[in-house]
Amino acid sequence: MNRKGEAMTPRREKSRRPDGMTLFFMAISLVAAALLYRQGGLGAIGIGLEKSMVLLISVSPVVVLALLLAGYAQTLIPRRWVETRLGQSSGRGGTALACLAGALMPGGPFAAFPVVLVLRQSGAALGTCVAFLTAWSVLGLHRMIIWEIPWLGWRFALLRWLISLPLPWLAAWAMYHLDARINSKDAA
């Protein structure tokens, strides 16, 4: 977890400089605004500003609620539990469990990759690891709730999720065969 903010609470305004990503977005906005001005004057910039304000106002309450939800999900689904359950399982049941755990796994890559690492080190099959990672990235409910549903709508999110259901299985299957092929070549 990021605790940097805590360490610099006193005189935050002075010690906190904008990070790279913030500067990147600022630069894009400024360049785009300049181009818009050349195209359609201040009016064009106004339309862009208005659209971003509308988006911000409609998305903010959802983002705040979703962040709280993610906070609770992360405290309630401990990483250890996922690791021990998945490390012991194998085969088809293992893939199914990995898909389920991946979809439920809250948090970004800083939360998911340590789990995969521990799984791999505790002897879980390559296919299980890949199923978990793929499910986390395409079926992750966490990302779907925070970003996809508020931004793209229920219908879009649900359809995309259903379409993506077979993907972790496909990736695990492909991984299994690739690995077997490479191993047999190494042995020959």
Add this chain to the structure above:
Amino acid sequence: MGAALLALAIMLGALAALAHRRDPALHGQALGIARDQLRLIALRLPLALLAASMLGELLPRESLVDLLGPQSGWQGIALASAFGALLPGGPMVSFPFVILLKQAGMGFAPLVALMTAWSVLAVHRVLSFELPLMGTRFVSLRILASLALPPIAGALAVLVDPAAPGG
């Protein structure tokens, strides 16, 4: 949006009740995690939205619809898969882009292909998390095993809904 808010509030209530039953101290932990995340995006999110909206005004709609619209077919899916794999950054960066492309008339199947490619192949995430943690062999095998997923998802999207759903 109202339905999304309501559903989120209900889920939040349920999880908070569950946490309260297990250990009231969990409230503090959960709030701490949420506050850290909020602090992280408090400035970036509005700026990302501003950048995406400004770019959206600049985007030439006709050529985008030709390349990635609902009628763009396999080429649209292939192009969207490649673009999604190269799109850097987390959801905060990519979602404003996705909205922008959707509003500009991108088709459902290319959008699904793009989001799948971005989720599964994300160059940025591979370089900053996966390679250092998992090693070259795992990463190259996983990427090989996942290369076909974005076009497969795009093809499934064509089957499921040929007339792109409006959000």
